Amino acid sequence: MTQAPRHTPHHGHHTARNDHHPRDVEDQAELLDLDGEVLAEHIAAITAWLPVREPPRQIVDLGCGTGAGTFALLAGFPEAHVTAVDSSAGHLQRLAEKARDRGVADRVRTVAADLDDAAWPHLGSPDLVWASASMHHMGRPDRTLRTVHDLLVPGGLFAVVELAGFPRFLPANAPQDRPGLEERCHAASDRHHAEHVPHRGADWGPMLTEAGFTLDGERTITVHIEGARTTAVGAYALGSLRRIRHTVADTLTAEDLAALDRLLDAGGPGSILRRDDLAVRTERTVWAARRVR
Numbered sequence: 225m226t227q228a229p230r231h232t233p234h235h236g237h238h239t240a241r242n243d244h245h246p247r248d249v250e251d252q253a254e255l256l257d258l259d260g261e262v263l264a265e266h267i268a269a270i271t272a273w274l275p276v277r278e279p280p281r282q283i284v285d286l287g288c289g290t291g292a293g294t295f296a297l298l299a300g301f302p303e304a305h306v307t308a309v310d311s312s313a314g315h316l317q318r319l320a321e322k323a324r325d326r327g328v329a330d331r332v333r334t335v336a337a338d339l340d341d342a343a344w345p346h347l348g349s350p351d352l353v354w355a356s357a358s359m360h361h362m363g364r365p366d367r368t369l370r371t372v373h374d375l376l377v378p379g380g381l382f383a384v385v386e387l388a389g390f391p392r393f394l395p396a397n398a399p400q401d402r403p404g405l406e407e408r409c410h411a412a413s414d415r416h417h418a419e420h421v422p423h424r425g426a427d428w429g430p431m432l433t434e435a436g437f438t439l440d441g442e443r444t445i446t447v448h449i450e451g452a453r454t455t456a457v458g459a460y461a462l463g464s465l466r467r468i469r470h471t472v473a474d475t476l477t478a479e480d481l482a483a484l485d486r487l488l489d490a491g492g493p494g495s496i497l498r499r500d501d502l503a504v505r506t507e508r509t510v511w512a513a514r515r516v517r
C-alpha cells in the first residue's frame with residue numbers, strides 16, 4: 225500500500241530527525257494517537273463543518289502522522305479515498321496497520337515524501353486537501369501552499385488546521401509547591417518554537433490568499449475536556465509534558481524542573497496520573513481555502 229517516494233527522502237531534516245531516532249518516532253506516534261483519541265469529536269466536527277460543494281472523492285492528507293485526520297475524513301466522507309502523505313515511514317506504517325485493522329485499507333494509500341522538497345510525488349487530482357498541525361513545520365510554507373493550490377482540482381478545497389500551542393492540562397494553581405508551573409513551561413517552549421518553528425500559531429488566511437486561494441471560511445474550536453482519571457487524558461498529559469520537558473529543561477529554574485519531574489514520575493506520589501483535576505484545554509483553528517479556477 226505504501227508507494228515508494230520518487231526521491232529518497234533521507235536528506236530532509238524532518239526525515240532525518242524522525243527516522244534516525246526510533247524511540248522519538250514512537251513517542252511522537254503514541255502522542256499523536258492519544259491526541260486523535262482525545263480530540264476525536266472535535267476533529268469530526270471540523271470535517272463536518274468544511275464547506276465542500278460536493279462530497280469529496282479524492283482527498284490528500286498532508287503530514288498525516290498516524291492518521292487522526294485520515295480516519296476522520298474516511299468516516300465523514302464515505303465515498304472518498306485518502307492519500308496519506310508524511311516524511312516518517314514509522315508513522316505511515318502505523319497508519320497503514322490501523323487502516324487494515326479497521327477494514328478500510330482499500331480506501332487509503334500511503335506516500336512517503338518530504339513536503340519541503342520542490343518536487344512532490346504524484347498525489348492524484350484531489351478535490352480536498354487536508355493538513356492538520358503540519359503546515360507550520362514547512363520550511364517554505366509559501367511554496368507549499370502554491371503547490372497545494374496547483375494540485376487541487378478547480379473548485380477544490382484546502383483545509384489548514386492549526387493549533388496555537390500545546391494543550392494545557394493543570395489548573396493555574398498547580399502543583400501546590402510550584403503554582404503556575406505549566407504556564408512557565410509553555411512560555412519557555414513558546415520562546416523555543418518562536419525561534420525554531422516560526423509559523424506555529426501563524427495566521428494562515430493572508431498566506432493562503434497570497435498563494436492564490438479564496439478564503440471560504442475560518443473557524444476556531446475551543447476544546448475543554450474534563451479528564452479526571454480518564455486513562456487517555458492522563459497518558460496524553462504525561463506524553464505532552466514529557467515532550468515539553470525535552471525542550472525546556474535547559475531554561476527552567478532548578479525548582480521548576482524538579483517539580484516537573486515529580487509530575488512526570490508516573491509511579492511517584494506527585495505523578496500527574498494521580499491527579500483528579502486534569503482537563504484538556506486547547507484550541508484548533510481551521511481555514512477553508514478554495515482554488516477558484
Ligand SMILES: C[S@@+](CC[C@H](N)C(=O)[O-])C[C@H]1O[C@@H](n2cnc3c(N)ncnc32)[C@H](O)[C@@H]1O
Pocket residue numbers: 236238242256259260286287288289290291292293309310311312315337338339340355356357358361362
Ligand atoms: C504534529 S504532527 C500532525 C499529524 C497529523 N496531521 C495529526 O493531526 O495528528 C505533524 C506531522 O507532519 C509531518 N511532517 C513534518 N514535516 C514534514 C515534511 N517536511 N514532509 C512531510 N511530513 C512532514 C511529521 O512527520 C508529523 O507526522
